[in-house]
Structures are given as structure tokens and as C-alpha cells.
Amino acid sequence: MGTNLAPGRSSQNIGGTDWLKFAAALLVVANHTSPLASVSPQADFWVAGLISRVAVPIFFIGAGFFLFRKFGDDASANRSAALRYTNKIALLYGLSILIYLPLNMYKGDFANGFDLLAAARDIALDGTFYHLWFFPALWIGTWLIYGLTRLPSLVWAWAAAIALYAFGLLGDSYYGFAVDVLHLKPVFDALYQGMDYTRNGLFFAPLPILAGAALARRKLPTSPLPRSANFRLGAAAILALALLIAEGLWIHRLDLPRHDSMYLFSIPAAFLLFVWSTTWNVRGSERLRAWRTWIYILHPLAIVLVRGAAEAVNGERLLIANSPVHYAAVCLLSVALSAFAAAVMNRAGTRRRAAHDEKRGEDLSSSAPSRRFSR
Numbered sequence: 001m002g003t004n005l006a007p008g009r010s011s012q013n014i015g016g017t018d019w020l021k022f023a024a025a026l027l028v029v030a031n032h033t034s035p036l037a038s039v040s041p042q043a044d045f046w047v048a049g050l051i052s053r054v055a056v057p058i059f060f061i062g063a064g065f066f067l068f069r070k071f072g073d074d075a076s077a078n079r080s081a082a083l084r085y086t087n088k089i090a091l092l093y094g095l096s097i098l099i100y101l102p103l104n105m106y107k108g109d110f111a112n113g114f115d116l117l118a119a120a121r122d123i124a125l126d127g128t129f130y131h132l133w134f135f136p137a138l139w140i141g142t143w144l145i146y147g148l149t150r151l152p153s154l155v156w157a158w159a160a161a162i163a164l165y166a167f168g169l170l171g172d173s174y175y176g177f178a179v180d181v182l183h184l185k186p187v188f189d190a191l192y193q194g195m196d197y198t199r200n201g202l203f204f205a206p207l208p209i210l211a212g213a214a215l216a217r218r219k220l221p222t223s224p225l226p227r228s229a230n231f232r233l234g235a236a237a238i239l240a241l242a243l244l245i246a247e248g249l250w251i252h253r254l255d256l257p258r259h260d261s262m263y264l265f266s267i268p269a270a271f272l273l274f275v276w277s278t279t280w281n282v283r284g285s286e287r288l289r290a291w292r293t294w295i296y297i298l299h300p301l302a303i304v305l306v307r308g309a310a311e312a313v314n315g316e317r318l319l320i321a322n323s324p325v326h327y328a329a330v331c332l333l334s335v336a337l338s339a340f341a342a343a344v345m346n347r348a349g350t351r352r353r354a355a356h357d358e359k360r361g362e363d364l365s366s367s368a369p370s371r372r373f374s375r
Contacts, residue, residue: 016280020273021062022288024055025295026331031055032131033303035327044323050248051241053263056134057208057270059296063138064145064212065274071216075150082146086139093135096297100129103304126196131300133200141205145213148206154214161207168203168262173251175258199261211271224281233276240269287339290346294338302333 031052036044067085071078104110119128127133148157170178171188178184191198198204225233244265251257306329310319320326 014278015282015284016277017062017065017274018284018288018292019280019282020277021058022285022292022295024058025292025299027052027055028131028296029299029331029334030327032300033323033327033330035323038321038323045248046245049260050245050263053244053248053261053266054241054270054273056204056261057266058274059134060138060141060205060208061212061215061270061274063142064209064214065216066212067142067216068149068213069216079146082142086142089135089139089142092293092297093132093139096132096135097123097128099297099301100132103301104128121194125194125200125202129300131296133197134296137199137201137205138209140201141209144201144206145209148210149213157210161210164203165207165262165267168198168200169264171198171203172259172262173248173257176254176256197259197261199259204262208267208270211267212274215271215275225279230276230279233272233279237269237272237276240265240272244269287342290342291335291338294341295334298337298341299330299334302330302337306330306333 030048034044034048036047067082070081122128124136125133127136145157145161148160151157170182170184171191175188178188224230244263247263247265248260252260306319306326310316318325319329
């Protein structure tokens, strides 16, 4: 599944996706810091509890789009591309686990000993820290969609992805409906013996990844859209966000959620925002591309550091109680930590490539046939 972009398609034409995903990373920070809580709890719920729910679907859609646009007719090359991508996800996840291991110990996660089964479940589905579930979800979702798109018809892929997401919705924001109307409590009670949430790689990730993969099959325009078409896309995205807010207010008023990570309108809103961003006539940014991943990984560490600094200087009123200032401080520190991490990784990658090239040169030199020169 998936085709390469049309010849002449430049990265500048889809540079808007870099800016959208950077904004999505900041929305994830908002979800974990409640930036408007001290100003207006209702406004904070709209931003941190509802609008922020498009952030992760945007990441999944972007992952599907940028992976599957590399695919062509060579099944072996497609599988190799998927394998390289998921290997990078696994390595990044492993590094993230190590980064947060001290905080796991500080929280007392191992106070009652080490449970191998629980650890395996956390690593595979729930994440070893509250935000790290994203990486196994992306890994699992990528391979699920890779397998589904190899079926004879994409109808089956869409049917499976939609069914999985619908089931996940029933175990998340629509749990009250699933229990009281559909009488699925025994099903979910059994399911939650093996996982904490349905917002994982089995139920949440496949649909937005497939949406991104489907978008990758289309040839995006090589020139900017007319203003009217761009305006209509933007208006549709904003309307979808408004419907997401209305949906969230409605289901919370009915007290339906068990958890509130999955919404019906979060996928359409995220998809329309992503498509809209591909029409923005802005240049892409490798810096933002590197930073956004590390912002996602490191922002909980930034939260801990900001809180610790506030307590150390008796600045809780400003840096913690004042939610907009707290959010700004966490964002700034997250960006600073991310810039440092990206620079370290970039330097390590440069050294690794240089060492590889040097070794390759030595191997070629040693394997070259020797020549004898005589008079």
C-alpha cells in the first residue's frame, strides 16, 4: 500500500506538518499540566481535556503518512522500510524506559518487589511511565496496518481498524454506555485483567495510522491551493474541533467515561488538521522535527524539575499555583532539554556514521588485490 509522492514534490510543500506536530507536542504538555486551571477550570477542560485529544492522533496519522508514502510495488522493500521504522521506535522506547527508571523507583513502583508479568504488560501495552504507552502503541499499530493493507481489499483493513477503534471507545469515553446499555461489563472486566486502558496499539493506533497511510496514496498538489479551498479545509478542521468539544461535554455530563483518551471526533479533527497543514506554504524545520519527539519524551521530567525548583526557591505560588506560568515554564524547559537531547543524538549519529565509513574504507582497502611492480 502507498505510493511515492509525485515527482517534484518538495518538503517545503508539506512543511506545515512539522509545525502542526510541534504544536501537538505542546498540546500533550497542556494535557499533563492544565495550563488554564487557575484562570478558568471550564476553559482548561476545553483545552487540556478535549482539544489536546487531537495531539496523539495527529502523531499516529503523521506516522502512517510518512512511512507509507515510502512504499512502492516491491513488497520486500516495503517490509524493510517498516522494519527499520519500528526498530527505531523500539530503540527510542528502550531509551525512554531507562530515562524514567529512576522516577519509577522514586514513585515506589518496585516497592513491593518486581512483578515480571506486570512489567511485561506495561512494556507491551500500557507503557512503563504514564506517557510512554505511545511507543508500543505506535509499534503495534504500524505492524497491524502493515498486515491489514496486504489483504486483497482495503475494505477489510478499514473495517478492522474502525471496529477496533469502536471497541476501544466503548472501553474508554463511552464505557458507561457499554456497561449500562450494551451490558459489556464482563467483557471489559476480563479485558482489563491484561491491560489498564484501551488507548493502546490494539484499539487506538490502527485507525489513525491507516488514515495517514491512505492519505499517503494520494498525490498531494505540488502548488499552493487556492485561498478558498484552503479556507474550506481550515473551516472543516475547526468545525471538527467544535464537534469534539461538544462530544466531550456531552459524555462527561452523562458521566460515561472510564478514561477519556478516545473520542469519536478526535480522529476526524486530527485528520482534517493534518490535511490542512499539508497545504500551508511554509518551509519545514528539521529542528522542530527533532525537538517534538523529545518534547513528548522529556516533558514529564521537565514537570518534575519545575516543581522541584519551585519548592527549592519557595516559588510555588508563581511556578505551580499559577497554571499559565507553570505551563510556560514546563514548555520552555522541555524545549531546552529536547534541544540538548537532539544535539547529543545528532553528534552520536555523526560519530557512528564516521566510524562506520572508516571501517568500511579499511575493509575495502584490506580486500583489494595487491599488485607487484617489476622492472
